[in-house]
Amino acid sequence: MTPRAVVFDIGNVLIEWQPERYFDRVSGPERRCAMFEEIDIHAMMTRIDRGAHFGEEAARMAAAHPDFAAELLQFRDRWCDIAQPAIPHSVRLLQALRARGVPVFALSNFGAENFPLSAAQFPFLQGFDRAYISGRMRMAKPDPAIYAAVEDDCGLPPEALLFTDDRAENIAAAAARGWQVHLFEHPEGLARALVALGLLDEDEAL
Known part of the structure; x- marks a missing residue:
């Protein structure tokens, strides 16, 4: 029918939803690869998709992973640069x-x-x-x-x-x-x- x-x-x-491409550009491929190896970014986004508060989840993950805190907070602070x-x-x-x-x-x-x-x-x-x-x-x-x-x-x-x-x-x-x-x-x-x-x-x- x-x-x-x-x-x-x-x-x-x-x-487009390609966060890897954004971080390759702003942090460099090597650091981006290290971050995505250490942190399950897609699991973080899944929690947000299922109802976790967007800003609070990004801040929680930044606190849990201080070596990549600046990058993780960009999900909250530069969302419109990432999801595009x-x-x-x-x-x-x-x-x-x-x-x-x-x-x-x-x-x-x-x-x-x-x-x-x-x-x-x-x-x-x-x-x-x-x-x-x-x-x-x-x-x-x-x-x-x-x-x-x-x-x-x-x-x-x-x-x-x-x-x-x-x-x-x-x-x-x-x-x-x-x-x-x-x-x-x-x-x-x-x-x-x-x-x-x-x-x-x-x-x-x-």
């Missing part, structure tokens, strides 16, 4: 769907306090018909409960939702509930999927 709403992940779908830039073609697809009147939702593992920072930086993140932000919900993908919460809130059956995400485990969890899915690898692939499903025509998907 033609989907009745499109559900977007945000990180690495609409905006936008992915232009993906943003155009989002806007084309909205112009067509197709409901667009966000379903993103994102902290409750840092999501507003990114939404202020990238106004297109304020345009979703519904935004399901894991830190606010205090649950995160790929937990089946977060997909069930989306279904309950939006009132659409699973098969009416098309979900795109860059992580295979998140896609698999949605597919297990009956959602239509697209594993995001690049915007061109998503554009082709949207055209194939009849949600956009080829000109709109450029």
Whole structure:
């Protein structure tokens, strides 16, 4: 069936999330490698995504790892320099769907306090018909409960939702509930999927 709403992940779908690249630039590859070897940065972000307070978690980690305190505090103090830039073609697809009147939702593992920072930086993140932000919900993908919460809130059956995400485990969890899915690898692939499903025509998907 033609989907009745499109559900977007945000990180690495609409905006880039490559903290390693940021720290390579500001601290140098050697120090960045040492920090990421000593500290599980992605576990820290997962705690934030599941509801830990963004600034407090960064400060806690800085206190626990004083050799890298300056870098860890940059997650709090320079978030908008780390979680960027936008992915232009993906943003155009989002806007084309909205112009067509197709409901667009966000379903993103994102902290409750840092999501507003990114939404202020990238106004297109304020345009979703519904935004399901894991830190606010205090649950995160790929937990089946977060997909069930989306279904309950939006009132659409699973098969009416098309979900795109860059992580295979998140896609698999949605597919297990009956959602239509697209594993995001690049915007061109998503554009082709949207055209194939009849949600956009080829000109709109450029």
